[in-house]
Amino acid sequence: MISISRPSGLPGQVWDFFVSVRLTVATLALLAFTSIFGTLIPQNQHPADYINAYGEFFFRFFNVFDLFNMYNSWWYRLLMVTLTLNILICSLNRLSPTLKMVFRRKPAFNRLSIREEADCERSARELRTIVENRLSQTFAKIHVQEDEKGFSAFAEKGAWTRLGFYAIHLSIIILLFGALLGSIYGIDGHVNVPEGTSAGTIRLRNSGAPVPLDFQIQCNAFNISYYKTGAVREFRSSLTILEDGKAVSEKEIIVNDPLKYKGFTIYQSSYGKLKAKTQKLNFTNRATGEKVEKEISVGRTVAFPDGARELTLKKVADDHTLMGQDVGEAYVCELKEDGKTPMEVILPTRFPSFDKMRKGEWIISVARQENRFYTGLAVKKDPGVWLVYAGFLMLIAGCFISFFMSHQKMVIGVKETPTGTHVSVSGTSTRNRIGMKKRVREMAAIFNPKEYS
Amino acid sequence: MNSSLILSVTTFVYGLAGFLYIASWVFRKPLPGKLALWTTILGVTGNLAGFILRWVESYAAGFGRIPLSNLYESLVFYAMTIVVIYLFIEFRHKNRTLGAFVLPMGFLCLAYASLSPDMGVQIRPLMPALKSNWLSVHVMTCFVGYAAFALAFAFGIMFLIKEKGGNGRLLHALPKLDTIDELTHQMVMLGFLFLTMGIVTGAVWANSAWGRYWGWDPKETWSLITWFVYATLLHARLMRGWQGRRIAFLSILGFGAVIFTYFGVNLLPGLHSYGS
Numbered sequence: 001m002i003s004i005s006r007p008s009g010l011p012g013q014v015w016d017f018f019v020s021v022r023l024t025v026a027t028l029a030l031l032a033f034t035s036i037f038g039t040l041i042p043q044n045q046h047p048a049d050y051i052n053a054y055g056e057f058f059f060r061f062f063n064v065f066d067l068f069n070m071y072n073s074w075w076y077r078l079l080m081v082t083l084t085l086n087i088l089i090c091s092l093n094r095l096s097p098t099l100k101m102v103f104r105r106k107p108a109f110n111r112l113s114i115r116e117e118a119d120c121e122r123s124a125r126e127l128r129t130i131v132e133n134r135l136s137q138t139f140a141k142i143h144v145q146e147d148e149k150g151f152s153a154f155a156e157k158g159a160w161t162r163l164g165f166y167a168i169h170l171s172i173i174i175l176l177f178g179a180l181l182g183s184i185y186g187i188d189g190h191v192n193v194p195e196g197t198s199a200g201t202i203r204l205r206n207s208g209a210p211v212p213l214d215f216q217i218q219c220n221a222f223n224i225s226y227y228k229t230g231a232v233r234e235f236r237s238s239l240t241i242l243e244d245g246k247a248v249s250e251k252e253i254i255v256n257d258p259l260k261y262k263g264f265t266i267y268q269s270s271y272g273k274l275k276a277k278t279q280k281l282n283f284t285n286r287a288t289g290e291k292v293e294k295e296i297s298v299g300r301t302v303a304f305p306d307g308a309r310e311l312t313l314k315k316v317a318d319d320h321t322l323m324g325q326d327v328g329e330a331y332v333c334e335l336k337e338d339g340k341t342p343m344e345v346i347l348p349t350r351f352p353s354f355d356k357m358r359k360g361e362w363i364i365s366v367a368r369q370e371n372r373f374y375t376g377l378a379v380k381k382d383p384g385v386w387l388v389y390a391g392f393l394m395l396i397a398g399c400f401i402s403f404f405m406s407h408q409k410m411v412i413g414v415k416e417t418p419t420g421t422h423v424s425v426s427g428t429s430t431r432n433r434i435g436m437k438k439r440v441r442e443m444a445a446i447f448n449p450k451e452y453s
Numbered sequence: 454m455n456s457s458l459i460l461s462v463t464t465f466v467y468g469l470a471g472f473l474y475i476a477s478w479v480f481r482k483p484l485p486g487k488l489a490l491w492t493t494i495l496g497v498t499g500n501l502a503g504f505i506l507r508w509v510e511s512y513a514a515g516f517g518r519i520p521l522s523n524l525y526e527s528l529v530f531y532a533m534t535i536v537v538i539y540l541f542i543e544f545r546h547k548n549r550t551l552g553a554f555v556l557p558m559g560f561l562c563l564a565y566a567s568l569s570p571d572m573g574v575q576i577r578p579l580m581p582a583l584k585s586n587w588l589s590v591h592v593m594t595c596f597v598g599y600a601a602f603a604l605a606f607a608f609g610i611m612f613l614i615k616e617k618g619g620n621g622r623l624l625h626a627l628p629k630l631d632t633i634d635e636l637t638h639q640m641v642m643l644g645f646l647f648l649t650m651g652i653v654t655g656a657v658w659a660n661s662a663w664g665r666y667w668g669w670d671p672k673e674t675w676s677l678i679t680w681f682v683y684a685t686l687l688h689a690r691l692m693r694g695w696q697g698r699r700i701a702f703l704s705i706l707g708f709g710a711v712i713f714t715y716f717g718v719n720l721l722p723g724l725h726s727y728g729s
C-alpha cells in the first residue's frame with residue numbers, strides 16, 4: 001500500500017503545522033473575518049472615488065493592504081493556499097489508516113468503546129442464532145469466531161462512508177483548481193452588436209484589449225417585451241453565428257439562456273438605442289392641414305415651409321420633464337421669428353399633438369421613426385468551469401455522506417459461565433453516539449431484559 | 454380570502470402556539486403542550502395554504518411563478534421551514550420545551566413579513582435575470598439551510614441558559630445538556646449541507662445568467678462568510694475541548710452571519726435583488 005507519512009527534521013515540523021485541525025480552524029475563522037472587509041469597502045472602484053469617500057490618509061492605509069481588490073490580494077491568496085496545503089497534507093496523513101479501515105478484510109473482535117454487559121441464563125449455542133439474526137437485521141457484514149469458552153461476533157456497515165471526508169476535502173481542491181484554470185485561460189469579453197450587423201472582435205472586460213474571434217456574431221434583431229405593469233419581461237436577441245460568411249449556428253438568447261459555440265458562451269447582458277443621424281419633423285398647417293416633412297439634426301436650423309420663421313434643434317433629451325411629468329424622449333428646439341425674442345419649443349416624441357398648445361400657425365411634431373437597438377453581449381470562455389461543477393457535486397455528496405451516514409461497528413462477545421453465559425455488547429459509530437448507545441442497550445436487553453427494561 | 458390575509462392570521466396562530474409552549478414549560482402541564490402542538494400544526498397548514506394560494510394568485514395575475522422572489526415571500530417560506538423542521542424534532546425527541554424557543558421565531562418571522570409597512574406584499578412579475586428554474590431550487594435550499602441554523606441558534610441559547618442556571622425546576626424540564634449539544638450539532642450539519650447546496654445552485658444560476666459562477670458581490674461573499682463560520686464550528690468540534698458552551702457560542706455567532714446575509718447585505722452595495 002502506498003503510504004505517505006510524516007518526514008523527519010524540519011520538513012516534519014512543517015508537516016505537523018499543516019496537518020493540524022487547529023490550523024484549519026484558525027484559517028477558516030480568518031477567512032470568515034477578513035472577507036467582511038471586502039463587503040464593507042466597495043471593490044475595484046476608481047481611486048478618485050476612494051479618496052473622495054475615505055480621504056487621503058485612509059486611502060493610502062487601505063491601499064497598503066490591498067483592501068480595494070482584496071479577494072485577489074497576496075494575503076487573501078495566501079490564506080487560500082494555506083487552506084489548500086492544510087487539506088492536502090491532512091488528507092495524505094489520514095489516507096493509509098482510512099484505506100485500511102475501509103478495505104480491511106480481517107475483522108477485529110476487540111471490544112469497542114460503547115459497552116454494556118449482561119448475564120444470561122441461556123447457553124452460548126442458543127445465543128449464537130439469536131445474535132446472528134439480530135445483527136443481520138441492521139448489518140450487512142457479520143463475522144463469527146468460536147473459541148473454547150463461547151464465541152465473538154463482529155458486524156459493521158458503512159465503512160465506505162469514511163471516504164466522505166475525502167469527497168469534501170478533495171472537492172475543495174478540485175474546485176479551487178478549476179477556478180485557477182478559469183482565471184488563467186478564461187476569456188471574459190464584451191461586444192455591442194447593432195441590429196442587422198455582425199461583429200468578430202470582442203473587448204476584454206478588465207483591460208479593454210480587443211480579441212478577434214474566429215467567427216462572427218450577427219444580431220438579427222433585438223426586442224424588449226413588457227409586462228402589463230410596464231416592468232420588463234424579457235430581453236431577447238436573435239443571433240446567428242457566421243463562419244466565412246456562412247451561418248453555422250442560430251439562436252434567440254434571453255438572459256438565462258445563452259448561446260454556446262466553440263467553447264464560448266454568449267450571454268445577453270445589456271442593450272442600447274442607436275441614435276439616428278438625422279431626424280425628421282412634420283410641419284402641419286393649422287388652417288389648411290397642409291403637411292410638410294423636413295430633415296433636421298442637432299445644431300442645424302431649418303426654415304418653416306412659409307419661410308417666415310426658422311427652427312434650430314438644440315438637443316434630443318432622453319428623459320425630459322415637462323411640468324413635473326416625465327415625458328420620455330423630447331426634442332428641445334429654438335424658434336426664431338423676425339422681430340420677436342427667440343422662444344424654446346419642446347417636442348415630446350411620444351405626444352405629436354403637444355405643439356398645438358403653442359397656438360402657432362404651424363404645428364410641429366417629431367416624425368415617427370424606427371428605433372434601432374444594439375444588443376450588448378458578454379462573450380466568455382471558461383475552461384475550468386467543468387472542474388468547478390464536478391467539485392460542487394462532490395462537495396454536496398461528501399457533506400451528505402459525512403453528515404447523514406456513518407460507519408457503525410458492533411462486537412458481541414459471549415462466554416460460558418457456571419450459571420449460563422456472560423455477554424458483552426459493544427459498539428462504535430462515527431456519528432450519532434447517542435443513537436449507538438441506545439442500540440447497544442437494546443441489544444443488551446435481549447440477553448438480560450430485567451436489568452435493561 | 455387572499456393569501457396575505459391567511460398569512461396574517463397564521464402569524465397570530467404561531468404567536469398563540471409559542472405562548473402555549475411557554476405556558477406548558479413554565480407550568481409543567483401537559484394540556485397546554487398538547488394544545489400548542491395542535492396550534493402549531495394548524496399554523497403550519499395555514500402557512501402552507503398561504504404559500505400555495507399566493508402561487509395561484511400569481512397565475513391569476515397573468516404571470517404564474519413560484520412565490521420565492523422577494524423579501525416577503527422568502528420570509529413566508531422561511532417561517533414555514535423553521536416550523537416544519539421543529540415539528541420533526543418534536544416528534545423525534547418528544548420534548549416540548551424546544552417549542553418555547555422555536556415557535557416565537559416562526560412568529561417573529563411572519564410578523565415581520567405581515568406587519569412591516571414597506572414589505573412588497575403585491576405580487577410582481579419576475580425581472581429577466583430571475584427567470585430561471587434555478588431560482589426556486591436556490592432559494593429553497595438556502596432557506597432550509599437558514600432554518601436549520603435558526604434552530605441551531607435556539608438550541609445554542611437553550612444550552613447556555615441551562616448551563617448557567619444549574620438545575621432549577623424550570624431548567625430541569627429542558628433536555629439534558631449533551632442532548633441539546635447533539636441537537637445543535639445535528640442542526641448545524643443539516644444547515645451546512647443545505648447552505649452548501651444553496652451556494653452551489655446560486656453559483657450555477659449566476660453562471661447561466663451572467664457567465665460567472667462567482668463574483669464576490671456582497672451577498673455571495675456573506676454567504677461564504679457564513680459557510681466559513683459553520684465550517685469553523687464543525688472543525689472546532691473535532692478538536693478536543695470544543696463542545697458544549699463554545700459550540701453554542703459559535704452557533705449563535707453563525708446565526709448572526711446568517712441574519713446579516715439575509716437582511717444586512719441590503720445595506721451594502723450589490724446586485725442581489727431582495728428587499729431593494
Ligand code: HEM
Pocket residue numbers: 018019020021024083084086087088090091165168169172399402403645684687688691
Ligand atoms: C474550506 C475548507 C474545509 C471545509 C469546507 C471542510 C469541511 C468539513 C466538513 C463538512 C467536515 C465534516 C464534519 C463532521 O464530520 O461533522 C469536515 C471534517 C474534517 N475536516 Fe474539514 N473542511 C475543510 C478544510 C479542512 C482542512 C484544511 C483540514 C485539515 C486538517 C480538515 C480536516 C478535517 C478533519 C480531520 C475532519 C474530520 C473527518 C471525520 O470526522 O472523519 N478540513 N470538514
